[in-house]
Every structure is written in C-alpha cells, then in structure tokens.
Amino acid sequence: MKTVIxxxxxxxxxxxxxxxxxxxxxxxxxxxxxxREICCLRxxxxxxxxxxxxxxxxxxxxxxGNGKKLNVTIEYFVETRPLGNAGALLQMRERLTExxxxxxxxxxxxxxxxxxxxxxxxKGGIAxxxxxxxxxxxxxxxxxxxxxxxxxxxxxxxxxxxxxxxxRVNAGLHILNPAALDMNSDLLSVEKVDLDRHILKPLCxxxxxxxxxxxEYVKDMGTPERFLAVCNDFRSGMITAKNLRxxxxxxxxxxxxxxxKSVGFLKDINDFELLPDVPEAIRMINASGYLAVVVTxxxxxxxxxxxxxxxxxxxxxxxTLLGRxxxxxxxxxxxxxxxxxxxxxxxxxxxxxxxxxxxxxxxxLKAAEKFNIDLAQSWIVGDFExxxxxxxxxxxxxxxxxxxxxxxxxxxxxxxxxxxxxxKI
Numbered sequence: 001m002k003t004v005i006x007x008x009x010x011x012x013x014x015x016x017x018x019x020x021x022x023x024x025x026x027x028x029x030x031x032x033x034x035x036r037e038i039c040c041l042r043x044x045x046x047x048x049x050x051x052x053x054x055x056x057x058x059x060x061x062x063x064x065g066n067g068k069k070l071n072v073t074i075e076y077f078v079e080t081r082p083l084g085n086a087g088a089l090l091q092m093r094e095r096l097t098e099x100x101x102x103x104x105x106x107x108x109x110x111x112x113x114x115x116x117x118x119x120x121x122x123k124g125g126i127a128x129x130x131x132x133x134x135x136x137x138x139x140x141x142x143x144x145x146x147x148x149x150x151x152x153x154x155x156x157x158x159x160x161x162x163x164x165x166x167x168r169v170n171a172g173l174h175i176l177n178p179a180a181l182d183m184n185s186d187l188l189s190v191e192k193v194d195l196d197r198h199i200l201k202p203l204c205x206x207x208x209x210x211x212x213x214x215x216e217y218v219k220d221m222g223t224p225e226r227f228l229a230v231c232n233d234f235r236s237g238m239i240t241a242k243n244l245r246x247x248x249x250x251x252x253x254x255x256x257x258x259x260x261k262s263v264g265f266l267k268d269i270n271d272f273e274l275l276p277d278v279p280e281a282i283r284m285i286n287a288s289g290y291l292a293v294v295v296t297x298x299x300x301x302x303x304x305x306x307x308x309x310x311x312x313x314x315x316x317x318x319x320t321l322l323g324r325x326x327x328x329x330x331x332x333x334x335x336x337x338x339x340x341x342x343x344x345x346x347x348x349x350x351x352x353x354x355x356x357x358x359x360x361x362x363x364x365l366k367a368a369e370k371f372n373i374d375l376a377q378s379w380i381v382g383d384f385e386x387x388x389x390x391x392x393x394x395x396x397x398x399x400x401x402x403x404x405x406x407x408x409x410x411x412x413x414x415x416x417x418x419x420x421x422x423x424k425i
Contacts (some may be wrong), residue, residue: 002101003101003139004094005034006052007023008052009023009054020079024060025059026227030232038064039076042070046101047071049074050095052079061067063222080361082192084195087190089195090181097178099176100176101117102173102195107220108220110240110242111243111244112216116130125210126206126209128211129200130170131168132212132215134167135286136166136326137159137323137328141170142164143155145168149211156196163271165319167329173218173219180208184202187199215244238289247374249374250292250378251290253292254382257383258382260318265300265305269317280416288422288423293331293332294333295333295367296335298336302337305345330365335358337351338357375394377395379399380398380399381418392407397409401415412418
C-alpha cells in the first residue's frame with residue numbers, strides 16, 4: 001500500500017518554533033517529524049511514499065531525496081500554486097491505482113498500521129478514518145457512526161451538534177481507495193480542494209466510509225504548545241508505548257457508583273450525574289498512559305426498561321461531560337443481558353446466562369483482545385463485589401470504592417483517591 005503524505009503547508013501557527021524550515025522538518029528530539037513518520041511506516045512494511053510539497057519544497061526534497069538513505073522509495077508532487085490540502089490528489093490521480101494511506105506531514109504518531117489496513121479491507125469501503133477521543137471534543141470536528149462503524153455524519157466545529165455526543169474525532173490518518181476521488185466530477189473545476197469538505201464529508205451516509213476507533217497516539221504539532229506537548233510525550237516514552245503492537249495497561253472502570261451517582265437502575269438520562277472527583281481522576285489516567293475503559297452491566301436492556309439507543313445517549317452524556325473537563329474514555333463495553341425472566345416488556349433473546357455479565361470476566365477479556373491489554377498489569381475499579389470477582393477472574397488487580405472486604409488489592413474512598421495512590425501522586 002502506498003503512502004501519500006501531505007507536506008506542503010506553510011505552518012504559520014508553529015512559525016514561532018522554526019520559521020526558517022518547512023514544518024515537516026521541525027525536529028522532535030533531533031529527528032524531523034516527517035522522518036519519524038516515514039520510519040514508523042517503513043518498520044511496518046510500508047515503503048512506497050509520495051510526498052506532496054509546496055512551501056520550501058526544495059528543503060524537503062533535498063533532505064529526503066529518493067528515500068534511499070531511509071531504505072524506502074520516495075516520489076514527489078510539487079505544487080506550483082496552492083491547490084488546497086487535497087488538490088494534489090486529483091492532479092496525480094493516475095499514480096493512485098489501489099488503496100493508499102493518506103497522512104498529514106505534521107502528525108506525530110506511532111500506530112499499528114497493519115491493524116488499520118486490515119480493518120479497512122474487512123469493511124470494504126472506499127474510505128476509512130482513524131478516529132479517537134481527545135481532551136477537547138467541544139471544539140473538534142466530531143464523527144458520528146452507527147454500530148457497524150459506518151460514518152453517518154461529520155460535524156465540523158462550526159456545525160450545530162446535539163446536546164450530548166460521543167467523543168470521536170478524526171485523527172488525520174486515512175485509508176482511501178482512488179474511487180473516493182472520483183465521486184464528485186466537479187472537483188476538477190475547484191481551485192482549492194479541501195479533503196474534508198469536498199471528498200470525505202460527501203461520503204457520510206453512503207455506506208462507503210467507516211471509522212476505525214483506536215486509543216493509539218496521534219497528535220498534530222501545528223502550534224508551539226502542541227509541539228512542546230509531543231516533545232514531552234516522546235521523551236516519556238508514551239508515544240511508542242501506545243502502539244497496539246505493544247501490550248497496553250488499562251484501568252477498567254465500573255460505571256454506576258464509580259463514575260456517576262448511583263440511583264439504582266439508571267433509566268432516565270436526566271438522572272445521570274458524574275461524581276465530582278471523576279473528571280480529575282480520568283484526566284490523570286489519560287496522562288499516565290493507562291487506557292480508561294468502562295465495563296458495565298446494563299440489565300435494563302434485557303428487561304426492556306431501556307433501549308440500546310437510549311443507553312448510547314446516556315453514554316454520550318457521560319462522554320460530553322467528561323470532555324468539557326478535558327478528560328476522555330478510551331472505550332465503553334457493556335453487557336445487555338440478564339438471566340432472570342418475568343419482567344414485562346423483557347427481550348427474550350437477551351435473557352440468558354452469558355460470559356460478559358460481571359462477576360464473569362467477559363467484558364474485560366473482550367477489551368483485552370481488542371486493545372492488546374496485559375491484564376496482569378491492569379486494574380479494575382468498582383463499588384460492588386461483582387467488580388472485584390470479575391477482575392480476579394480476568395487476572396487483574398482490583399480496587400474497591402467504599403466499604404467491604406472481598407479480597408481486593410486496594411480500597412479507596414473515591415476514584416480520585418485510587419488514581420492518586422496508583423500513580424503515586
């Protein structure tokens with residue numbers, strides 16, 4: 001699979017760091033960010049590159065040449081006039097004959113691109129977006145998808161958005177089939193082609209574009225503040241550690257009574273309220289390198305008291321409230337089953353003995369498989385004996401919020417107290 005890297009921008013916002021070189025040549029710990037991108041891909045078998053260049057193009061072509069010194073092949077498309085961030089794709093359409101990776105030249109990442117490509121092929125679409133949560137979803141473009149990961153809506157920052165929404169943001173890594181460039185025959189007459197507005201957003205709701213959710217590290221370094229942040233993350237080792245080829249650590253979080261106030265069986269979204277210390281605690285987990293993964297029993301689904309759509313809206317509220325405080329969840333796993341029968345309106349096919357309802361460990365095992373989690377290096381935090389038993393069955397360390405002796409490894413008054421103890425803060 002070829003990789004196209006868009007490296008032609010002026011980098012106006014980051015000029016305070018370096019204005020004498022093109023943005024992709026700005027160094028992180030002595031190595032240009034674009035070189036780090038190329039080497040990350042090369043080490044995973046991606047060795048054919050096309051760089052689209054414009055501003056200070058000669059500096060980039062002189063540095064990388066034909067790619068031989070990095071053991072890759074590099075071709076160039078030089079923009080003689082600004083074409084927009086996707087105009088070059090149309091101009092070199094004949095070079096693109098099969099699925100290709102499309103990346104930004106100022107992205108800092110360490111991603112398992114094999115997983116990403118496998119997902120794209122499995123879905124069979126013509127575009128796949130690499131998506132993730134971030135700590136500022138309130139001013140980011142949001143991707144809305146169905147339960148099959150098919151993108152339905154693309155909400156730009158200036159678009160109206162629902163009151164409650166999932167924290168899912170396009171990370172700027174894409175896999176495209178060239179057919180995506182042929183969907184709009186009018187594009188050749190557009191002076192400056194915008195990737196999002198002209199190519200990707202029109203694919204929403206067509207069944208041809210999907211999103212790949214991943215907790216791996218992807219950030220742009222387009223401002224001095226972001227540049228400083230990614231430099232710190234590189235030195236700490238976090239960037240490489242978050243690659244899903246490496247074993248991950250997670251803090252598994254029960255929901256009711258751990259993240260939000262317990263009201264019995266939560267059926268009304270208006271009754272959902274985060275506990276006061278939770279945003280701070282999850283921010284600390286986010287910064288630590290642990291994944292923050294919710295695992296929750298939701299028998300109200302099987303009992304017919306809440307639909308899955310209503311549950312998603314409750315979880316959207318949870319993600320929105322956390323996002324407002326700069327915190328995010330890497331994933332939410334829930335069990336909709338309940339073994340006891342006899343409830344009015346119950347859903348018969350969900351009234352079963354399953355492997356995912358805590359105290360069984362199925363939710364944790366599912367998360368571990370998806371994100372390559374080392375369960376022995378992970379924790380589960382909850383306020384019931386079933387949480388502790390599920391964690392022990394999965395091989396995790398366990399923490400209880402509140403009172404009780406169930407053989408847990410730690411007891412804490414709150415999630416914040418647990419997190420500070422775990423991270424020795």
